[in-house]
Amino acid sequence: MINLIGNELKKVFKKKTIYILLIIIIGYIMLTNIIIKLTDDGYKYNYYYEGDIEYYESCLSDLDPNNPSEYPYFAEYKRQVEVLNLTKKYGNNSWQAYIINTKLPGYIDTMINYEYSNGVTKEEYDKAKQSYDKALVKLEAGDWKYFANQEIEYTKSNIKEQQALLETTEDQATIDSIKQTIANLEIDKQTQEWRLEKDISYAPSFLNTAIQQYYINQTTLNQYSSKNIEELAADELSYYQEALKNASLNRYYIENNISLDSNSRNLFINLFGNYELFILIVCIVIAGSIISEEFNRGTIKLLLVKPYNRIKILFSKFIVCLIILSLTIAFIYVFQLLAGGIINGFDGMATDAIVFNFDTNKVENINLFAYVGLTGLCKLPMYILLTALAFTCSTLFTNTALAVSVPFLGYIASSLINQFALLYNIKQIIYFVTPNWDLNCYLFGGTPLFDGLSLPFSIIICVIYLVIMLVLDCIVFKKRDIKNI
Amino acid sequence: MQDAILKCENLHKNFRKKEILKNVSLELSSGDILGFIGPNGAGKTTTIKLILGLQKIGSGKVIINGHDIQKDFEKAIAKVGAIIENPDLYMYMSGYDNLKLISNLYPNVDEKRISEVIKLVGLENRINDKVSKYSLGMRQRLGVAQAILHKPNLLILDEPTNGLDPEGIKDLRELLVKLAKKEGMAILISSHNLAELESFCNKVSIIKNGVIVETSDLETVKKEASEGNYIIEVDDSRKARMTIGDMSDAIDNNHIQVHSDKENIPFIIKKLVLQDIKIYSIKEDVISLEDAFFKKTGGNIID
Numbered sequence: 001m002i003n004l005i006g007n008e009l010k011k012v013f014k015k016k017t018i019y020i021l022l023i024i025i026i027g028y029i030m031l032t033n034i035i036i037k038l039t040d041d042g043y044k045y046n047y048y049y050e051g052d053i054e055y056y057e058s059c060l061s062d063l064d065p066n067n068p069s070e071y072p073y074f075a076e077y078k079r080q081v082e083v084l085n086l087t088k089k090y091g092n093n094s095w096q097a098y099i100i101n102t103k104l105p106g107y108i109d110t111m112i113n114y115e116y117s118n119g120v121t122k123e124e125y126d127k128a129k130q131s132y133d134k135a136l137v138k139l140e141a142g143d144w145k146y147f148a149n150q151e152i153e154y155t156k157s158n159i160k161e162q163q164a165l166l167e168t169t170e171d172q173a174t175i176d177s178i179k180q181t182i183a184n185l186e187i188d189k190q191t192q193e194w195r196l197e198k199d200i201s202y203a204p205s206f207l208n209t210a211i212q213q214y215y216i217n218q219t220t221l222n223q224y225s226s227k228n229i230e231e232l233a234a235d236e237l238s239y240y241q242e243a244l245k246n247a248s249l250n251r252y253y254i255e256n257n258i259s260l261d262s263n264s265r266n267l268f269i270n271l272f273g274n275y276e277l278f279i280l281i282v283c284i285v286i287a288g289s290i291i292s293e294e295f296n297r298g299t300i301k302l303l304l305v306k307p308y309n310r311i312k313i314l315f316s317k318f319i320v321c322l323i324i325l326s327l328t329i330a331f332i333y334v335f336q337l338l339a340g341g342i343i344n345g346f347d348g349m350a351t352d353a354i355v356f357n358f359d360t361n362k363v364e365n366i367n368l369f370a371y372v373g374l375t376g377l378c379k380l381p382m383y384i385l386l387t388a389l390a391f392t393c394s395t396l397f398t399n400t401a402l403a404v405s406v407p408f409l410g411y412i413a414s415s416l417i418n419q420f421a422l423l424y425n426i427k428q429i430i431y432f433v434t435p436n437w438d439l440n441c442y443l444f445g446g447t448p449l450f451d452g453l454s455l456p457f458s459i460i461i462c463v464i465y466l467v468i469m470l471v472l473d474c475i476v477f478k479k480r481d482i483k484n485i
Numbered sequence: 486m487q488d489a490i491l492k493c494e495n496l497h498k499n500f501r502k503k504e505i506l507k508n509v510s511l512e513l514s515s516g517d518i519l520g521f522i523g524p525n526g527a528g529k530t531t532t533i534k535l536i537l538g539l540q541k542i543g544s545g546k547v548i549i550n551g552h553d554i555q556k557d558f559e560k561a562i563a564k565v566g567a568i569i570e571n572p573d574l575y576m577y578m579s580g581y582d583n584l585k586l587i588s589n590l591y592p593n594v595d596e597k598r599i600s601e602v603i604k605l606v607g608l609e610n611r612i613n614d615k616v617s618k619y620s621l622g623m624r625q626r627l628g629v630a631q632a633i634l635h636k637p638n639l640l641i642l643d644e645p646t647n648g649l650d651p652e653g654i655k656d657l658r659e660l661l662v663k664l665a666k667k668e669g670m671a672i673l674i675s676s677h678n679l680a681e682l683e684s685f686c687n688k689v690s691i692i693k694n695g696v697i698v699e700t701s702d703l704e705t706v707k708k709e710a711s712e713g714n715y716i717i718e719v720d721d722s723r724k725a726r727m728t729i730g731d732m733s734d735a736i737d738n739n740h741i742q743v744h745s746d747k748e749n750i751p752f753i754i755k756k757l758v759l760q761d762i763k764i765y766s767i768k769e770d771v772i773s774l775e776d777a778f779f780k781k782t783g784g785n786i787i788d
Binding site: 006007011309 | 534537538539540541558559560562563565567569570571573574575576577578582586587589590591631
């Protein structure tokens with residue numbers, strides 16, 4: 001048996017196919033790393049694009065501010081030009097760009113309204129002008145903390161107003177709504193205080209994004225504060241969990257001052273998402289041809305008159321497919337690590353993987369290399385089953401083209417099948433392989449896509465499908481008459 | 486008599502509803518070279534595939550070295566070497582790599598044995614070339630090499646002379662005779678061309694439409710086939726025929742064919758001379774072995 005396996009391995013490695021695939025993989029990984037390096041120019045806002053100002057100015061020249069039907073457009077374009085001019089001055093990667101685009105438009109609108117229409121009093125205009133001029137000075141001075149403090153003051157007074165409102169209201173629905181508003185304001189205040197405390201300006205950066213993400217996800221969580229989590233429907237629960245995970249992770253990044261912006265680390269940590277297709281190509285091409293090729297070339301006769309029964313020959317070939325699978329995974333793992341490190345730098349590789357555990361509702365640290373290995377291990381059932389499918393088609397139909405294309409169709413269709421079942425609420429889907437063969441959904445207390453799924457259940461289903469395919473292979477291969485070739 | 490190395494008993498094989506082998510029995514002992522002759526489509530390759538376990542046997546038995554191929558495949562096939570149809574080897578590998586692969590599957594085949602076999606089939610100069618660059622004749626030689634690598638005592642060759650030039654056929658013939666004599670191998674060779682085999686087979690089986698029509702020693706067949714036909718050139722064949730009687734046929738105006746024992750020929754000549762018929766020549770009509778077999782098989786209809 002060992003001799004048979006050795007021979008089959010030799011046959012695979014004597015063929016050009018595997019080397020061509022290897023070169024394609026190497027090329028793809030290198031290219032991915034290089035493209036990331038070339039296209040990555042750091043974090044950036046996209047408030048301003050070349051040519052925007054000219055566009056709005058040309059629009060403005062066609063509009064008449066004295067015509068009431070055209071005035072709203074005029075006012076809007078006028079404000080846009082002002083904002084864009086300022087943004088252009090400081091650039092898309094400055095903290096000023098954020099303030100200009102989020103805080104200043106209000107003042108500018110008031111000023112434009114005063115100038116062209118009668119809806120604004122002199123007093124309002126003066127106030128807006130004063131704030132605007134002060135903001136411009138602070139922008140010029142580079143004092144972002146002024147705006148953070150201003151936001152804190154604003155939210156504080158806002159909270160007070162809401163609380164006063166709360167005491168005068170008796171309608172329960174309104175009370176709930178006000179409470180939620182207050183909670184959201186508290187979160188906003190919290191993020192601004194973090195900015196000051198951790199020195200995270202509005203300039204685009206990993207932590208700036210983390211703060212924004214934290215705000216979005218934490219406010220989403222507030223919507224669920226009055227509901228009982230246990231009673232949520234499956235799809236709602238997954239929204240809730242997603243928000244909980246993101247809020248917790250981003251909070252962790254902010255509190256511990258962790259920036260996960262290393263490109264090589266990001267490519268590595270998502271190794272099996274990025275390069276899964278290539279792992280499958282190698283395995284499916286090898287498994288899909290390992291039997292049919294021998295039939296098509298007539299060499300099967302040579303093999304079958306050797307003193308090994310057919311079952312041994314069949315299994316030695318399947319074992320070789322599994323060896324090729326593990327070699328491919330190992331190769332991609334090591335190669336991305338090295339190529340990514342050399343092209344994009346090794347920094348960030350020492351940082352642990354940070355995950356959210358739904359069982360304990362806590363953020364956990366895991367060794368980066370172990371984490372990537374674990375995600376691969378969880379994908380293994382899918383890889384093995386698709387390899388076995390290619391192998392089975394190869395044995396049953398002795399047609400390489402068919403044996404290679406069927407598993408790929410299965411791979412592409414798998415998520416469609418799951419979504420279809422989800423949409424039409426087909427409960428029987430849990431006995432099919434597609435919801436079961438990726439175990440990543442069970443990691444760290446995650447919730448599977450369908451009710452009734454669990455880790456042992458999924459493993460059993462995968463094993464059953466594998467055994468069915470292999471038994472079928474054995475029966476067909478053992479009984480097959482070797483026809484004239 | 487020695488124990489048979491290969492024994493086929495009453496093999497039957499149906500394909501769909503058509504019976505393609507009926508009651509085929511063969512027996513080979515050490516040192517035998519059996520020519521397995523039949524026209525295309527007669528069932529030669531099918532019989533060989535049944536013997537080698539490549540196809541399921543409908544009914545009947547194949548015993549090789551005392552082991553039933555259906556029940557104890559690994560033991561039965563252990564000392565068998567074979568080329569079936571074309572010598573299908575791994576084209577993308579060198580000749581040597583091909584032999585190395587085969588050698589891994591048998592115990593006791595070492596590097597020394599490999600180079601010995603390479604020498605035996607005369608492939609020393611090209612053994613490290615890829616098989617895809619070999620001519621058909623060279624592939625046949627490599628096919629023979631892989632078949633005898635593990636010193637089998639039964640060698641089964643399906644149409645081994647296909648694609649070989651006369652020189653190659655002569656080499657193969659000498660090699661096989663040597664293997665049969667020196668190593669006591671039993672050899673089964675199938676062919677549709679009897680002329681190639683007649684010089685070195687000692688047994689012949691003829692198969693037609695899935696039935697063995699004749700099995701005998703080659704010498705007997707030869708003798709039977711060529712016995713007792715003489716052609717006499719005379720001046721008047723009609724007159725001569727009337728003189729000799731029933732055992733003659735007029736071929737044309739000047740030739741008659743006589744079927745008779747050798748001992749009887751002088752008397753026939755005497756009769757003719759007495760009747761004043763002029764005799765120009767007498768010759769023995771040796772029909773070829775092939776013609777003799779065609780007489781027996783009566784041609785083959787593939788249906």
